[in-house]
Amino acid sequence: xxxxxxxxxxxxxxxxxxxxxxxxxxxxxxxxxxxxxxxxxxxxxxxxxxxxxxxxxxxxxxxxxxxxxxxxxxxxxxxxxxxxxxxxxxxxxxxxxxxxxxxxxxxxxxxxxxxxxxxxxxxxxxxxxxxxxxxxxxxxxxxxxxxxxxxxxxxxxxxxxxxxxxxxxxxxxxxxxxxxxxxxxxxxxxxxxxxxxxxxxxxxxxxxxxxxxxxxxxxxxxxxxxxxxxxxxxxxxxxx
Amino acid sequence: xxxxxxxxxxxxxxxxxxxxxxxxxxxxxxxxxxxxxxxxxxxxxxxxxxxxxxxxxxxxxxxxxxxxxxxxxxxxxxxxxxxxxxxxxxxxxxxxxxxxxxxxxxxxxxxxxxxxxxxxxxxxxxxxxxxxxxxxxxxxxxxxxxxxxxxxxxxxxxxxxxxxxxxxxxxxxxxxxxxxxxxxxxxxxxxxxxxxxxxxxxxxxxxxxxxxxxxxxxxxxxxxxxxxxxxxxxxxxxxxxxxxxxxxxxxxxxxxxxxxxxxxxxxxxxxxxxxxxx
Numbered sequence: 001x002x003x004x005x006x007x008x009x010x011x012x013x014x015x016x017x018x019x020x021x022x023x024x025x026x027x028x029x030x031x032x033x034x035x036x037x038x039x040x041x042x043x044x045x046x047x048x049x050x051x052x053x054x055x056x057x058x059x060x061x062x063x064x065x066x067x068x069x070x071x072x073x074x075x076x077x078x079x080x081x082x083x084x085x086x087x088x089x090x091x092x093x094x095x096x097x098x099x100x101x102x103x104x105x106x107x108x109x110x111x112x113x114x115x116x117x118x119x120x121x122x123x124x125x126x127x128x129x130x131x132x133x134x135x136x137x138x139x140x141x142x143x144x145x146x147x148x149x150x151x152x153x154x155x156x157x158x159x160x161x162x163x164x165x166x167x168x169x170x171x172x173x174x175x176x177x178x179x180x181x182x183x184x185x186x187x188x189x190x191x192x193x194x195x196x197x198x199x200x201x202x203x204x205x206x207x208x209x210x211x212x213x214x215x216x217x218x219x220x221x222x223x224x225x226x227x228x229x230x231x232x233x234x235x236x237x238x239x240x
Numbered sequence: 241x242x243x244x245x246x247x248x249x250x251x252x253x254x255x256x257x258x259x260x261x262x263x264x265x266x267x268x269x270x271x272x273x274x275x276x277x278x279x280x281x282x283x284x285x286x287x288x289x290x291x292x293x294x295x296x297x298x299x300x301x302x303x304x305x306x307x308x309x310x311x312x313x314x315x316x317x318x319x320x321x322x323x324x325x326x327x328x329x330x331x332x333x334x335x336x337x338x339x340x341x342x343x344x345x346x347x348x349x350x351x352x353x354x355x356x357x358x359x360x361x362x363x364x365x366x367x368x369x370x371x372x373x374x375x376x377x378x379x380x381x382x383x384x385x386x387x388x389x390x391x392x393x394x395x396x397x398x399x400x401x402x403x404x405x406x407x408x409x410x411x412x413x414x415x416x417x418x419x420x421x422x423x424x425x426x427x428x429x430x431x432x433x434x435x436x437x438x439x440x441x442x443x444x445x446x447x448x449x450x451x452x453x454x455x456x457x458x459x460x461x462x463x464x465x466x467x468x469x470x471x472x473x474x475x476x477x478x479x480x481x482x483x484x485x486x487x488x489x490x491x492x493x494x495x496x497x498x499x500x501x502x503x504x505x506x507x508x509x510x511x512x513x514x515x516x517x518x
Contacts, residue, residue: 006328006384012319018380063382158385160315201315210296212323213316218300 008138008158009037009044009065014207019059020052025087029078030207034162036155037065038136045069045104045135046095047155047162048079048205053095068135069125070095070103071142073164073205074149075112082116093117104133106144109151112179129153145192147185148173154193161196161216162203169202169209172225175238186234189225248331248358250347250487251340251451254367257286257333257360264326264378265289266334268298268343269364270480272426277342284371286335286364290324290378294342294480297324298349307506308426308478309345311388317349318385325378328355335360335367339445344483351487352496353386359487362450392498394473396507399500400514402473403435409466411497412436413476413485414504421517426477429508431515433475437464441476441484457492469497478505 012034013019016027033056037044044065049056060067070092077084080103081091092103092113102125105113110126113119127133129144141156145166152173155162165173166188175182198217220226228234245260257263267289269277281291292298297320299309312320326332332350334343340359350357360366394402402408412419412432419438424430432438443460446452452460466472469489476482479501489497507513 006386008385009382010315010319010385011322011380011382013380014323018323199313201313203315203319211300211316213313213319214300215313218303218306218310221303221305222301 007039009035009039009063010158010160011035011059011063012203012212013056013059014212015051019055023051025089026051031078032203032205032207032212034203035060035065036135036138036140036157036162037068038138039065041136042066043068043136045071045133045140047071048073048164049095050077050079050081050089050091053081053090054098056095057098067095067099067101069101069133071133071140071155072103072105072109072113073154073162073166074152075109075116076149076165077116079164079205080113080117091117092123093119096123104142106142106151106153108144108146109149109153112149112151127153143192145188147175147181147188148177149179150181152188156196156200159199160201160203161193164205167193167202167219167223167225168204168206169211169214169219170223171208182235182238183231185238186228186231190231190234245331245356247356248333250351250358250490251361252333252358253361253450254369256358260331262331264330264332266292266332266343266346267336267364268292268294268334268346269336269338270294270342277336280337282374284373285376286367287370287372288376289335289372290376292324292334292346294345296320298345299478302505304509305506307502307509309480309501309505311393311479311501314387315385317353318383322383323380325381326383327381328384330355332357333360334358335363337364339363339442339449340484340487341441341481344487345480348483348486348499351490352389352392365449392496394498394500396500396502396510396513399433399473399475399507403433407471409464409472410436411439411464411466411472411474411482411485412504413439413441413474413482415440415442418477418504421515427505427508429515431517432504433507434514434516436475436516439464439485441481441488444484444488451488451491454492457488458494461489461492461494466494469495472497473500474498475500475503475507477503479503
């Protein structure tokens with residue numbers, strides 16, 4: 001996209017503050033949902049829509065945008081909906097009931113997303129790393145970033161990296177959960193994402209820091225997950 | 241900017257808030273001694289004002305390589321404004337209680353990215369009406385990502401070269417005792433960038449707590465050899481209070497000068513950078 005940057009639609013919404021306002025779980029989990037699109041065509045996708053999905057459609061409508069797809073960073077219920085810690089969280093299932101769009105997932109995550117959200121095969125569009133999803137003239141690159149979950153993915157779009165639970169400003173996603181893989185996380189952070197330029201801006205999946213975003217250069221300088229100089233050192237810090 | 245109004249001057253009196261209801265009022269109180277500005281806001285603020293946090297919304301974390309208040313990325317600033325409920329067409333008037341020391345940063349960041357924005361002359365102390373308590377929020381909105389204009393932000397090398405360039409005036413906006421190097425409360429070395437002149441931002445303010453009038457501001461800057469902002473670069477401790485001088489220059493009709501955002505907190509953390517005293 002080469003025209004005015006005002007054409008690029010990008011919103012970072014904090015659960016419990018910007019939508020799902022009265023939901024204590026949303027407030028407690030501090031998830032970020034992202035709306036990304038092309039203002040010239042009015043098309044937008046939602047990244048990790050959970051909690052108040054009708055609120056998200058309302059926000060898009062107020063901005064003159066319409067939902068054309070869902071991008072799922074990974075299958076955990078605070079990102080796509082489902083049952084978690086005794087709570088039932090709204091997510092892609094309820095969103096698709098309101099508006100029938102595809103959910104873009106990495107192949108390794110497809111079965112897991114289906115299992116926790118009860119969506120069907122026909123709801124999913126299955127991707128491999130490097131695929132692009134076009135939203136109007138906005139190209140979103142899907143990068144497979146396993147470690148937190150087998151099919152975690154990050155989205156690279158217009159100088160931003162929407163990273164889900166792969167990378168936070170401080171720390172990274174947990175690697176001690178079922179399906180996590182600390183060795184894969186090392187390769188994701190130290191190899192796969194090493195090509196992301198320093199001036200690309202990291203937008204994480206939770207507000208776990210005082211700041212809500214930072215450049216990759218700042219993140220690499222300050223985040224302890226970039227300190228280990230080898231996989232051996234990494235596994236001493238993060239391996240179980 | 242609002243279609244029904246002409247653009248605001250960089251510094252405006254409180255009357256504008258009584259005559260226009262469409263303006264977003266921003267409380268940007270912040271204290272070097274770490275007292276929480278938000279608590280001060282909650283105890284009493286101009287009715288309708290939202291709280292804008294210098295550390296959270298107008299800067300990234302302190303980094304020795306970049307200074308105490310690195311400029312946020314354009315995408316970070318845009319999403320922060322959106323979360324605060326400030327859209328691209330909103331007019332903003334900002335204040336603090338230290339002569340615009342911190343609020344000036346927001347106003348300058350907004351103005352250089354195309355917003356209609358102004359500093360409230362006299363600050364909170366000059367507000368003659370009642371205050372509100374508690375927290376006020378605006379609904380979040382979309383704000384486009386707009387790049388910082390490169391020509392208005394300079395790095396340490398450019399600032400250092402300006403100190404030795406007879407055609408450019410390098411301005412240090414800190415208090416005289418910090419400029420001279422008599423004392424240094426926060427940074428590792430005391431003194432200033434060689435070749436810089438000292439125009440403390442407090443000198444823009446008259447005994448009544450209001451900014452000097454444009455003619456007096458012009459005379460003040462002319463006394464330092466500045467007759468056009470094109471020929472000036474301003475710094476301070478961390479690129480915050482310098483914005484007061486930048487807005488004062490614009491109010492004086494001199495145009496927009498450049499900011500060395502890393503300022504003394506970046507310069508003094510680099511052992512290879514020279515330091516002048518006295």
